[in-house]
Amino acid sequence: MSCNNNCFMVGKEKYRDINSLLNKKINEKKVLIAVHRGSPGGNIIENTIPAYHNSLRLGGDMFEMDVIKSTDGILYTFHDGTERRNLKEEDNIKTMSSEKIDSLFYYNSIGAPSEFKVERFEDVVKEFNKGELYNIDRAWDIFPEVFEALNKYDYAIGQALFKSPVKKEILEFLEKNEKKYMYMPIVYSLEEIEEVLSYENINLVGLEIIAKDTECDLFNDDVLDRLKSKGLFLWVNAITLDKEIVLYGKLDDNISVIEGPENGWGKLFEKKIDIIQTDWPSLLKEYRDKYFNK
Template identity: 25%
Template sequence: MNKNKLILRIPFISLFCLLLTGLQAQSLRALLEEEKTLVFAHRGAVNPEIPENSMKGMKQALDSGMYMLEIDIMESQDGILYLLHDRTLDRTTFGTGNISDWSSKDLDNLGLKGTEEQLPRFADFLAEAAQNGLFLMLDVKNAPLDKVLNLVEAADMLDRILLLTFSLERAQEAFALNHRFLVSVLVKEEEEFDEYLCKSNDPYQLAVYLNKDADLMLYDRAKKLGLPIITDVMGNIDRQGMDDPTIYREFVQKRNPDIVVSDYPVILKHVLH
Protein backbone atom coordinates (compact mmCIF):
# COMPACT_ATOMS: atom_id res chain seq x y z
CA MET A 1 0.00 0.00 0.00
CA ASN A 2 1.51 3.38 -1.00
CA LYS A 3 1.57 6.43 1.26
CA ASN A 4 -1.30 8.19 -0.52
CA LYS A 5 -3.60 5.23 -0.03
CA LEU A 6 -2.51 4.96 3.59
CA ILE A 7 -3.45 8.58 4.26
CA LEU A 8 -6.84 8.10 2.65
CA ARG A 9 -7.51 5.02 4.74
CA ILE A 10 -6.47 6.61 8.04
CA PRO A 11 -8.18 10.01 8.28
CA PHE A 12 -6.59 11.16 11.52
CA ILE A 13 -2.99 10.25 10.72
CA SER A 14 -0.38 13.00 10.67
CA LEU A 15 2.99 13.33 9.06
CA PHE A 16 4.52 13.10 12.52
CA CYS A 17 3.01 9.68 13.03
CA LEU A 18 4.25 8.46 9.66
CA LEU A 19 7.77 9.16 10.86
CA LEU A 20 7.28 7.06 14.01
CA THR A 21 7.50 3.62 12.44
CA GLY A 22 10.09 2.38 14.89
CA LEU A 23 8.22 3.78 17.88
CA GLN A 24 4.92 2.30 16.74
CA ALA A 25 6.44 -1.16 16.74
CA GLN A 26 7.32 -0.89 20.43
CA SER A 27 5.27 -1.96 23.40
CA LEU A 28 4.56 0.50 26.19
CA ARG A 29 6.61 -1.66 28.57
CA ALA A 30 9.59 -1.45 26.21
CA LEU A 31 9.31 2.33 26.06
CA LEU A 32 9.32 2.52 29.84
CA GLU A 33 12.63 0.65 29.92
CA GLU A 34 14.27 3.41 27.91
CA GLU A 35 14.22 5.59 31.07
CA LYS A 36 12.46 8.54 29.46
CA THR A 37 9.62 10.41 31.12
CA LEU A 38 6.55 9.71 29.00
CA VAL A 39 3.79 12.33 28.89
CA PHE A 40 0.11 11.40 28.55
CA ALA A 41 -2.67 13.80 27.60
CA HIS A 42 -5.33 13.89 30.33
CA ARG A 43 -8.76 12.83 29.01
CA GLY A 44 -7.32 12.60 25.52
CA ALA A 45 -6.98 16.36 24.98
CA VAL A 46 -3.87 18.51 24.60
CA ASN A 47 -5.51 21.36 26.54
CA PRO A 48 -8.75 21.88 28.48
CA GLU A 49 -10.27 23.95 25.64
CA ILE A 50 -10.51 20.83 23.44
CA PRO A 51 -13.48 18.49 24.09
CA GLU A 52 -12.30 15.66 26.31
CA ASN A 53 -12.64 11.97 25.40
CA SER A 54 -13.40 12.78 21.77
CA MET A 55 -12.26 11.89 18.27
CA LYS A 56 -11.57 15.60 17.82
CA GLY A 57 -9.22 15.43 20.80
CA MET A 58 -7.41 12.48 19.22
CA LYS A 59 -6.92 14.38 15.97
CA GLN A 60 -5.64 17.46 17.79
CA ALA A 61 -3.24 15.29 19.79
CA LEU A 62 -1.85 13.67 16.65
CA ASP A 63 -1.50 17.04 14.95
CA SER A 64 0.42 18.25 18.02
CA GLY A 65 2.78 15.28 18.00
CA MET A 66 1.15 13.61 21.02
CA TYR A 67 0.64 9.85 20.74
CA MET A 68 -0.07 9.00 24.38
CA LEU A 69 -3.60 9.60 25.66
CA GLU A 70 -5.40 8.94 28.93
CA ILE A 71 -9.12 8.25 28.39
CA ASP A 72 -12.16 7.35 30.48
CA ILE A 73 -14.66 4.54 29.86
CA MET A 74 -18.27 4.09 30.93
CA GLU A 75 -20.94 1.50 30.08
CA SER A 76 -24.43 2.04 28.67
CA GLN A 77 -27.64 0.41 29.85
CA ASP A 78 -27.25 -2.36 27.26
CA GLY A 79 -23.56 -2.95 27.91
CA ILE A 80 -21.86 -0.89 25.19
CA LEU A 81 -18.69 0.98 26.17
CA TYR A 82 -18.29 4.72 25.53
CA LEU A 83 -15.69 7.38 26.22
CA LEU A 84 -16.99 9.43 29.13
CA HIS A 85 -15.51 10.65 32.40
CA ASP A 86 -18.64 11.37 34.46
CA ARG A 87 -21.43 8.99 35.36
CA THR A 88 -23.82 11.60 34.02
CA LEU A 89 -24.04 12.97 30.49
CA ASP A 90 -24.85 16.57 31.38
CA ARG A 91 -21.40 18.20 31.43
CA THR A 92 -19.93 17.00 28.13
CA THR A 93 -22.92 15.97 25.99
CA PHE A 94 -26.34 17.28 25.05
CA GLY A 95 -27.95 14.52 27.10
CA THR A 96 -28.97 14.44 30.75
CA GLY A 97 -28.87 11.85 33.51
CA ASN A 98 -26.78 8.73 34.06
CA ILE A 99 -25.26 7.01 31.05
CA SER A 100 -26.31 3.71 32.63
CA ASP A 101 -29.94 4.72 32.01
CA TRP A 102 -29.38 5.25 28.28
CA SER A 103 -29.38 2.60 25.55
CA SER A 104 -26.67 2.52 22.88
CA LYS A 105 -29.31 3.29 20.23
CA ASP A 106 -29.89 6.68 21.84
CA LEU A 107 -26.27 7.30 22.83
CA ASP A 108 -25.08 6.74 19.26
CA ASN A 109 -27.15 9.76 18.25
CA LEU A 110 -26.16 11.92 21.22
CA GLY A 111 -24.03 14.96 20.36
CA LEU A 112 -20.79 15.74 22.14
CA LYS A 113 -20.46 19.39 23.16
CA GLY A 114 -17.85 21.39 21.28
CA THR A 115 -17.76 18.98 18.35
CA GLU A 116 -19.83 17.86 15.39
CA GLU A 117 -19.49 14.25 16.52
CA GLN A 118 -21.54 11.91 18.66
CA LEU A 119 -20.46 10.39 21.94
CA PRO A 120 -17.69 8.02 20.79
CA ARG A 121 -17.87 4.29 21.28
CA PHE A 122 -14.75 2.84 22.88
CA ALA A 123 -14.45 0.23 20.10
CA ASP A 124 -14.42 2.94 17.42
CA PHE A 125 -11.87 5.01 19.31
CA LEU A 126 -9.69 1.92 19.74
CA ALA A 127 -9.75 1.21 16.01
CA GLU A 128 -8.51 4.72 15.22
CA ALA A 129 -5.93 4.54 18.00
CA ALA A 130 -4.56 1.26 16.66
CA GLN A 131 -4.32 2.59 13.10
CA ASN A 132 -2.53 5.71 14.30
CA GLY A 133 -0.03 3.96 16.57
CA LEU A 134 -1.26 5.47 19.83
CA PHE A 135 -0.60 4.37 23.39
CA LEU A 136 -3.57 4.55 25.76
CA MET A 137 -4.01 4.83 29.51
CA LEU A 138 -7.45 3.46 30.38
CA ASP A 139 -9.43 4.75 33.36
CA VAL A 140 -12.41 2.38 33.42
CA LYS A 141 -14.98 4.22 35.47
CA ASN A 142 -17.91 1.83 35.42
CA ALA A 143 -17.61 -1.27 33.24
CA PRO A 144 -16.41 -4.88 33.58
CA LEU A 145 -12.69 -5.07 32.93
CA ASP A 146 -12.97 -8.28 30.93
CA LYS A 147 -15.27 -6.54 28.44
CA VAL A 148 -12.82 -3.66 28.10
CA LEU A 149 -9.80 -5.90 27.62
CA ASN A 150 -11.56 -8.15 25.13
CA LEU A 151 -12.03 -5.11 22.90
CA VAL A 152 -8.41 -4.09 23.45
CA GLU A 153 -7.25 -7.56 22.44
CA ALA A 154 -9.48 -7.52 19.35
CA ALA A 155 -7.80 -4.25 18.32
CA ASP A 156 -4.35 -5.82 18.89
CA MET A 157 -3.57 -3.13 21.48
CA LEU A 158 -2.79 -5.16 24.63
CA ASP A 159 0.88 -4.16 24.64
CA ARG A 160 0.03 -0.51 24.00
CA ILE A 161 -2.30 0.16 26.92
CA LEU A 162 -1.98 0.72 30.65
CA LEU A 163 -4.99 0.04 32.84
CA LEU A 164 -5.48 2.29 35.86
CA THR A 165 -6.86 0.77 39.06
CA PHE A 166 -7.48 2.67 42.29
CA SER A 167 -8.46 -0.08 44.74
CA LEU A 168 -7.22 -3.52 45.68
CA GLU A 169 -10.50 -5.07 44.51
CA ARG A 170 -10.22 -3.51 41.06
CA ALA A 171 -6.58 -4.49 40.80
CA GLN A 172 -7.42 -8.09 41.68
CA GLU A 173 -10.09 -8.07 38.98
CA ALA A 174 -7.39 -7.01 36.51
CA PHE A 175 -4.87 -9.58 37.77
CA ALA A 176 -7.43 -12.36 37.35
CA LEU A 177 -7.82 -11.75 33.62
CA ASN A 178 -6.03 -14.02 31.16
CA HIS A 179 -4.77 -11.08 29.13
CA ARG A 180 -1.21 -9.79 29.64
CA PHE A 181 -1.04 -6.00 29.90
CA LEU A 182 0.28 -3.25 32.15
CA VAL A 183 -1.73 -2.63 35.31
CA SER A 184 -1.28 0.49 37.43
CA VAL A 185 -2.09 0.31 41.15
CA LEU A 186 -2.51 3.27 43.49
CA VAL A 187 -0.05 3.19 46.39
CA LYS A 188 -0.47 5.52 49.37
CA GLU A 189 1.43 3.60 52.06
CA GLU A 190 4.74 1.74 51.90
CA GLU A 191 3.26 -1.61 52.99
CA GLU A 192 0.98 -1.58 49.94
CA PHE A 193 3.96 -2.31 47.67
CA ASP A 194 4.32 -5.83 49.06
CA GLU A 195 0.57 -6.37 49.05
CA TYR A 196 0.23 -5.62 45.36
CA LEU A 197 3.37 -7.52 44.43
CA CYS A 198 2.02 -10.60 46.18
CA LYS A 199 -1.38 -10.30 44.52
CA SER A 200 0.02 -9.85 41.02
CA ASN A 201 0.73 -12.95 38.94
CA ASP A 202 3.25 -11.03 36.82
CA PRO A 203 5.14 -8.21 38.59
CA TYR A 204 6.75 -7.26 35.26
CA GLN A 205 3.31 -6.03 34.17
CA LEU A 206 2.82 -3.95 37.33
CA ALA A 207 3.15 -0.16 37.55
CA VAL A 208 2.58 2.19 40.50
CA TYR A 209 0.49 5.35 40.58
CA LEU A 210 1.76 7.80 43.18
CA ASN A 211 -0.07 11.02 44.01
CA LYS A 212 1.76 14.20 43.09
CA ASP A 213 2.01 15.14 46.77
CA ALA A 214 3.01 11.68 48.00
CA ASP A 215 6.05 11.31 50.23
CA LEU A 216 9.22 11.18 48.12
CA MET A 217 10.15 8.04 50.02
CA LEU A 218 7.42 6.19 48.11
CA TYR A 219 8.96 7.28 44.82
CA ASP A 220 12.36 6.00 45.99
CA ARG A 221 10.89 2.68 47.08
CA ALA A 222 9.15 2.16 43.75
CA LYS A 223 12.42 2.83 41.91
CA LYS A 224 14.31 0.35 44.08
CA LEU A 225 11.67 -2.28 43.33
CA GLY A 226 11.99 -1.60 39.61
CA LEU A 227 8.34 -0.60 39.25
CA PRO A 228 7.37 2.04 36.68
CA ILE A 229 5.99 5.17 38.35
CA ILE A 230 2.98 7.13 37.14
CA THR A 231 1.94 10.50 38.54
CA ASP A 232 0.15 13.63 37.35
CA VAL A 233 0.49 17.40 37.40
CA MET A 234 -3.15 18.41 36.90
CA GLY A 235 -4.32 21.37 38.93
CA ASN A 236 -1.91 23.85 40.50
CA ILE A 237 1.27 22.40 38.99
CA ASP A 238 -0.14 22.59 35.46
CA ARG A 239 -1.36 26.14 36.03
CA GLN A 240 1.97 27.25 37.50
CA GLY A 241 3.93 25.40 34.83
CA MET A 242 2.17 27.41 32.13
CA ASP A 243 3.73 30.58 33.50
CA ASP A 244 6.98 29.13 34.82
CA PRO A 245 8.17 25.94 33.04
CA THR A 246 10.82 25.38 35.70
CA ILE A 247 7.96 24.21 37.97
CA TYR A 248 7.47 21.21 35.68
CA ARG A 249 11.19 20.49 35.54
CA GLU A 250 11.69 20.68 39.30
CA PHE A 251 8.67 18.45 39.95
CA VAL A 252 9.99 15.73 37.64
CA GLN A 253 13.59 15.98 38.82
CA LYS A 254 12.53 15.44 42.45
CA ARG A 255 10.37 12.40 41.70
CA ASN A 256 11.85 10.86 38.56
CA PRO A 257 8.53 9.36 37.36
CA ASP A 258 8.27 7.24 34.25
CA ILE A 259 4.89 8.64 33.19
CA VAL A 260 3.29 12.01 33.88
CA VAL A 261 -0.32 12.88 33.00
CA SER A 262 -1.04 16.53 32.22
CA ASP A 263 -3.77 18.88 31.02
CA TYR A 264 -1.07 20.63 28.97
CA PRO A 265 0.98 17.68 27.67
CA VAL A 266 2.54 19.45 24.67
CA ILE A 267 4.04 22.15 26.89
CA LEU A 268 5.16 19.63 29.51
CA LYS A 269 6.74 17.38 26.89
CA HIS A 270 8.60 20.33 25.39
CA VAL A 271 9.97 21.33 28.80
CA LEU A 272 11.12 17.81 29.66
CA HIS A 273 12.62 16.91 26.29
Protein backbone atom coordinates (compact mmCIF):
# COMPACT_ATOMS: atom_id res chain seq x y z
CA MET A 1 0.00 0.00 0.00
CA SER A 2 1.41 3.37 -0.96
CA CYS A 3 1.10 5.78 1.93
CA ASN A 4 2.41 9.18 2.93
CA ASN A 5 3.59 10.18 6.39
CA ASN A 6 0.03 10.97 7.49
CA CYS A 7 -1.12 7.41 6.91
CA PHE A 8 -2.48 5.41 9.85
CA MET A 9 -1.22 1.82 9.73
CA VAL A 10 -2.75 -0.80 11.99
CA GLY A 11 -1.02 -4.01 12.97
CA LYS A 12 2.60 -5.08 13.18
CA GLU A 13 4.98 -4.40 10.32
CA LYS A 14 5.63 -8.13 9.86
CA TYR A 15 1.96 -8.64 8.97
CA ARG A 16 1.76 -5.61 6.70
CA ASP A 17 0.86 -7.58 3.57
CA ILE A 18 -2.00 -9.42 5.27
CA ASN A 19 -3.39 -6.18 6.66
CA SER A 20 -2.94 -4.09 3.51
CA LEU A 21 -6.59 -4.15 2.39
CA LEU A 22 -7.84 -3.13 5.82
CA ASN A 23 -5.27 -0.34 6.06
CA LYS A 24 -6.09 0.90 2.57
CA LYS A 25 -9.79 1.15 3.38
CA ILE A 26 -9.27 2.83 6.76
CA ASN A 27 -7.11 5.50 5.17
CA GLU A 28 -9.48 6.02 2.25
CA LYS A 29 -12.70 6.24 4.27
CA LYS A 30 -11.45 7.72 7.61
CA VAL A 31 -14.13 5.71 9.44
CA LEU A 32 -15.22 2.27 8.27
CA ILE A 33 -18.84 1.15 8.46
CA ALA A 34 -19.29 -2.41 9.68
CA VAL A 35 -22.76 -3.81 9.16
CA HIS A 36 -24.34 -5.99 11.84
CA ARG A 37 -25.36 -9.39 10.37
CA GLY A 38 -25.63 -7.78 6.95
CA SER A 39 -28.66 -5.63 6.07
CA PRO A 40 -31.88 -7.62 6.37
CA GLY A 41 -35.39 -6.34 5.82
CA GLY A 42 -38.62 -7.55 4.30
CA ASN A 43 -37.85 -10.93 2.77
CA ILE A 44 -34.04 -10.54 3.02
CA ILE A 45 -32.80 -12.43 6.06
CA GLU A 46 -29.91 -11.58 8.39
CA ASN A 47 -26.70 -13.60 8.10
CA THR A 48 -27.41 -14.61 4.51
CA ILE A 49 -25.58 -13.84 1.27
CA PRO A 50 -28.34 -11.46 0.06
CA ALA A 51 -28.13 -9.53 3.35
CA TYR A 52 -24.34 -9.29 3.09
CA HIS A 53 -24.55 -8.01 -0.49
CA ASN A 54 -27.24 -5.56 0.57
CA SER A 55 -25.05 -4.21 3.37
CA LEU A 56 -22.29 -3.33 0.90
CA ARG A 57 -24.75 -1.75 -1.55
CA LEU A 58 -26.08 0.43 1.26
CA GLY A 59 -22.62 1.84 1.97
CA GLY A 60 -21.05 -0.66 4.32
CA ASP A 61 -17.30 -1.25 4.13
CA MET A 62 -17.44 -4.56 6.01
CA PHE A 63 -20.13 -6.96 7.11
CA GLU A 64 -20.36 -9.01 10.26
CA MET A 65 -21.29 -12.68 10.19
CA ASP A 66 -21.94 -15.12 13.00
CA VAL A 67 -20.58 -18.66 12.56
CA ILE A 68 -21.70 -21.90 14.21
CA LYS A 69 -20.93 -25.60 13.75
CA SER A 70 -23.44 -28.41 13.30
CA THR A 71 -23.14 -31.62 15.30
CA ASP A 72 -21.44 -33.28 12.32
CA GLY A 73 -18.92 -30.49 11.80
CA ILE A 74 -20.40 -28.29 9.05
CA LEU A 75 -20.00 -24.52 9.50
CA TYR A 76 -22.93 -22.16 8.95
CA THR A 77 -23.53 -18.41 9.28
CA PHE A 78 -26.18 -18.03 11.95
CA HIS A 79 -26.54 -16.31 15.33
CA ASP A 80 -27.57 -19.04 17.72
CA GLY A 81 -30.31 -17.96 20.09
CA THR A 82 -32.43 -16.59 17.24
CA GLU A 83 -33.84 -19.97 16.19
CA ARG A 84 -37.39 -19.24 17.32
CA ARG A 85 -37.57 -15.91 15.50
CA ASN A 86 -35.76 -16.94 12.34
CA LEU A 87 -36.58 -20.63 11.92
CA LYS A 88 -39.59 -21.29 14.18
CA GLU A 89 -37.43 -23.88 15.95
CA GLU A 90 -37.04 -24.30 19.71
CA ASP A 91 -33.71 -26.16 19.73
CA ASN A 92 -30.36 -24.40 19.54
CA ILE A 93 -28.92 -24.75 16.06
CA LYS A 94 -25.64 -26.06 17.49
CA THR A 95 -27.50 -29.20 18.59
CA MET A 96 -28.66 -29.92 15.01
CA SER A 97 -27.07 -32.02 12.28
CA SER A 98 -26.28 -30.52 8.89
CA GLU A 99 -29.10 -32.61 7.43
CA LYS A 100 -31.54 -30.95 9.83
CA ILE A 101 -30.16 -27.45 9.25
CA ASP A 102 -30.24 -27.85 5.48
CA SER A 103 -33.92 -28.83 5.65
CA LEU A 104 -34.98 -25.58 7.33
CA PHE A 105 -36.28 -22.42 5.69
CA TYR A 106 -36.05 -18.94 7.18
CA TYR A 107 -39.10 -16.90 8.15
CA ASN A 108 -39.07 -13.27 7.05
CA SER A 109 -39.74 -9.99 8.86
CA ILE A 110 -43.53 -10.53 8.92
CA GLY A 111 -43.20 -14.12 10.09
CA ALA A 112 -43.97 -15.67 6.73
CA PRO A 113 -41.86 -18.50 5.27
CA SER A 114 -39.19 -17.38 2.81
CA GLU A 115 -37.27 -19.26 0.12
CA PHE A 116 -33.96 -18.78 1.96
CA LYS A 117 -32.04 -21.39 3.92
CA VAL A 118 -29.21 -21.11 6.45
CA GLU A 119 -25.98 -20.40 4.55
CA ARG A 120 -22.97 -22.67 4.74
CA PHE A 121 -19.95 -20.65 5.80
CA GLU A 122 -17.78 -21.76 2.90
CA ASP A 123 -20.45 -20.68 0.41
CA VAL A 124 -20.19 -17.18 1.88
CA VAL A 125 -16.39 -17.22 1.67
CA LYS A 126 -16.53 -18.32 -1.97
CA GLU A 127 -19.12 -15.65 -2.80
CA PHE A 128 -17.07 -12.77 -1.39
CA ASN A 129 -13.70 -13.21 -3.06
CA LYS A 130 -13.04 -9.75 -4.51
CA GLY A 131 -11.63 -7.82 -1.58
CA GLU A 132 -14.67 -7.53 0.65
CA LEU A 133 -13.92 -7.29 4.36
CA TYR A 134 -15.92 -9.33 6.85
CA ASN A 135 -15.86 -9.76 10.61
CA ILE A 136 -16.37 -13.26 12.01
CA ASP A 137 -18.28 -13.21 15.30
CA ARG A 138 -19.39 -15.80 17.87
CA ALA A 139 -17.02 -18.42 16.48
CA TRP A 140 -14.33 -18.32 19.16
CA ASP A 141 -15.21 -21.80 20.41
CA ILE A 142 -14.59 -23.20 16.91
CA PHE A 143 -11.61 -21.11 15.72
CA PRO A 144 -9.61 -24.19 14.62
CA GLU A 145 -12.43 -25.38 12.36
CA VAL A 146 -13.05 -21.90 10.93
CA PHE A 147 -9.34 -21.39 10.26
CA GLU A 148 -9.19 -24.78 8.54
CA ALA A 149 -12.10 -23.84 6.28
CA LEU A 150 -10.63 -20.43 5.40
CA ASN A 151 -7.21 -21.91 4.66
CA LYS A 152 -8.68 -23.42 1.47
CA TYR A 153 -9.05 -19.92 -0.01
CA ASP A 154 -5.83 -17.94 -0.35
CA TYR A 155 -7.61 -14.59 -0.67
CA ALA A 156 -9.46 -14.97 2.65
CA ILE A 157 -6.50 -14.14 4.89
CA GLY A 158 -6.63 -10.48 3.85
CA GLN A 159 -10.41 -10.24 4.18
CA ALA A 160 -11.37 -12.05 7.39
CA LEU A 161 -11.25 -10.25 10.74
CA PHE A 162 -11.75 -12.45 13.80
CA LYS A 163 -13.04 -11.32 17.17
CA SER A 164 -13.37 -12.95 20.56
CA PRO A 165 -13.44 -12.25 24.28
CA VAL A 166 -10.04 -12.12 25.96
CA LYS A 167 -9.40 -15.72 26.97
CA LYS A 168 -6.00 -17.35 27.49
CA GLU A 169 -6.80 -20.45 25.43
CA ILE A 170 -7.88 -18.33 22.45
CA LEU A 171 -4.82 -16.10 22.62
CA GLU A 172 -2.52 -19.11 22.83
CA PHE A 173 -4.18 -20.66 19.79
CA LEU A 174 -3.72 -17.45 17.79
CA GLU A 175 -0.12 -17.10 18.99
CA LYS A 176 0.83 -20.60 17.84
CA ASN A 177 -1.22 -20.86 14.66
CA GLU A 178 0.75 -20.60 11.43
CA LYS A 179 -1.86 -18.53 9.59
CA LYS A 180 -2.04 -15.01 10.98
CA TYR A 181 -5.58 -13.87 10.32
CA MET A 182 -6.45 -10.37 11.50
CA TYR A 183 -7.65 -10.33 15.09
CA MET A 184 -9.63 -7.94 17.28
CA PRO A 185 -10.40 -8.79 20.93
CA ILE A 186 -13.53 -7.58 22.70
CA VAL A 187 -12.16 -5.58 25.63
CA TYR A 188 -13.76 -4.08 28.71
CA SER A 189 -10.63 -2.90 30.55
CA LEU A 190 -7.04 -1.77 30.18
CA GLU A 191 -5.94 -4.95 31.95
CA GLU A 192 -7.45 -7.06 29.18
CA ILE A 193 -5.65 -4.96 26.57
CA GLU A 194 -2.32 -5.44 28.31
CA GLU A 195 -2.88 -9.19 28.38
CA VAL A 196 -3.45 -9.29 24.62
CA LEU A 197 -0.45 -7.04 23.94
CA SER A 198 1.80 -9.50 25.79
CA TYR A 199 1.54 -11.93 22.85
CA GLU A 200 4.12 -11.22 20.15
CA ASN A 201 2.84 -13.44 17.35
CA ILE A 202 -0.82 -12.51 17.10
CA ASN A 203 -1.88 -10.34 14.17
CA LEU A 204 -3.56 -7.82 16.46
CA VAL A 205 -5.01 -5.01 14.34
CA GLY A 206 -7.57 -3.39 16.61
CA LEU A 207 -9.81 -3.46 19.65
CA GLU A 208 -13.55 -3.69 20.06
CA ILE A 209 -13.95 -1.42 23.05
CA ILE A 210 -16.91 -1.66 25.42
CA ALA A 211 -17.82 1.20 27.75
CA LYS A 212 -21.05 0.87 29.70
CA ASP A 213 -20.88 4.52 30.73
CA THR A 214 -18.82 7.65 30.13
CA GLU A 215 -16.74 7.07 33.28
CA CYS A 216 -15.09 3.94 31.88
CA ASP A 217 -11.39 4.11 31.01
CA LEU A 218 -12.17 3.06 27.46
CA PHE A 219 -14.35 6.14 27.00
CA ASN A 220 -11.50 8.49 27.95
CA ASP A 221 -10.05 10.35 24.95
CA ASP A 222 -6.47 10.31 26.27
CA VAL A 223 -6.67 6.55 26.71
CA LEU A 224 -8.05 6.14 23.21
CA ASP A 225 -5.23 8.23 21.74
CA ARG A 226 -2.65 6.05 23.51
CA LEU A 227 -4.24 2.90 22.13
CA LYS A 228 -4.26 4.26 18.60
CA SER A 229 -0.59 5.21 18.97
CA LYS A 230 0.14 1.49 19.34
CA GLY A 231 -1.10 0.91 15.79
CA LEU A 232 -4.54 -0.36 16.77
CA PHE A 233 -7.85 0.63 15.28
CA LEU A 234 -10.76 1.31 17.62
CA TRP A 235 -14.08 -0.41 16.90
CA VAL A 236 -17.29 0.69 18.60
CA ASN A 237 -20.68 -0.98 18.42
CA ALA A 238 -23.36 1.62 17.77
CA ILE A 239 -25.93 -1.17 17.41
CA THR A 240 -28.82 -1.03 19.88
CA LEU A 241 -29.59 -4.59 20.96
CA ASP A 242 -32.31 -3.86 23.52
CA LYS A 243 -33.37 -1.32 26.13
CA GLU A 244 -30.89 -2.59 28.72
CA ILE A 245 -27.53 -3.27 27.05
CA VAL A 246 -25.18 -0.29 26.66
CA LEU A 247 -22.18 -0.99 24.45
CA TYR A 248 -20.51 2.41 24.28
CA GLY A 249 -21.73 5.23 26.49
CA LYS A 250 -25.14 5.36 24.76
CA LEU A 251 -23.57 6.76 21.59
CA ASP A 252 -25.66 4.41 19.53
CA ASP A 253 -27.90 3.92 16.53
CA ASN A 254 -31.00 4.84 18.50
CA ILE A 255 -29.89 8.34 19.38
CA SER A 256 -28.33 8.82 15.93
CA VAL A 257 -31.50 7.88 14.05
CA ILE A 258 -34.06 9.43 16.41
CA GLU A 259 -32.33 12.60 17.64
CA GLY A 260 -29.85 13.16 14.81
CA PRO A 261 -26.53 11.62 13.79
CA GLU A 262 -24.50 14.40 15.39
CA ASN A 263 -25.68 13.17 18.80
CA GLY A 264 -24.34 9.65 18.35
CA TRP A 265 -22.21 8.80 15.33
CA GLY A 266 -20.83 12.36 15.20
CA LYS A 267 -19.52 12.09 18.75
CA LEU A 268 -17.81 8.81 17.80
CA PHE A 269 -16.14 10.65 14.90
CA GLU A 270 -14.96 13.28 17.38
CA LYS A 271 -13.44 10.53 19.53
CA LYS A 272 -11.51 9.29 16.46
CA ILE A 273 -13.19 5.88 16.40
CA ASP A 274 -12.03 4.00 13.29
CA ILE A 275 -14.80 1.43 12.75
CA ILE A 276 -18.44 1.77 13.73
CA GLN A 277 -20.76 -1.22 13.66
CA THR A 278 -24.34 -0.27 12.82
CA ASP A 279 -27.69 -1.53 11.64
CA TRP A 280 -28.14 1.65 9.54
CA PRO A 281 -25.29 1.75 7.00
CA SER A 282 -26.91 4.05 4.45
CA LEU A 283 -27.68 6.74 7.04
CA LEU A 284 -24.24 6.48 8.59
CA LYS A 285 -22.55 6.66 5.18
CA GLU A 286 -24.55 9.76 4.25
CA TYR A 287 -23.55 11.44 7.50
CA ARG A 288 -19.90 10.32 7.23
CA ASP A 289 -19.61 11.72 3.71
CA LYS A 290 -20.97 15.08 4.83
CA TYR A 291 -18.89 15.15 8.00
CA PHE A 292 -15.54 14.54 6.30
CA ASN A 293 -16.26 16.76 3.32
CA LYS A 294 -17.24 19.92 5.15
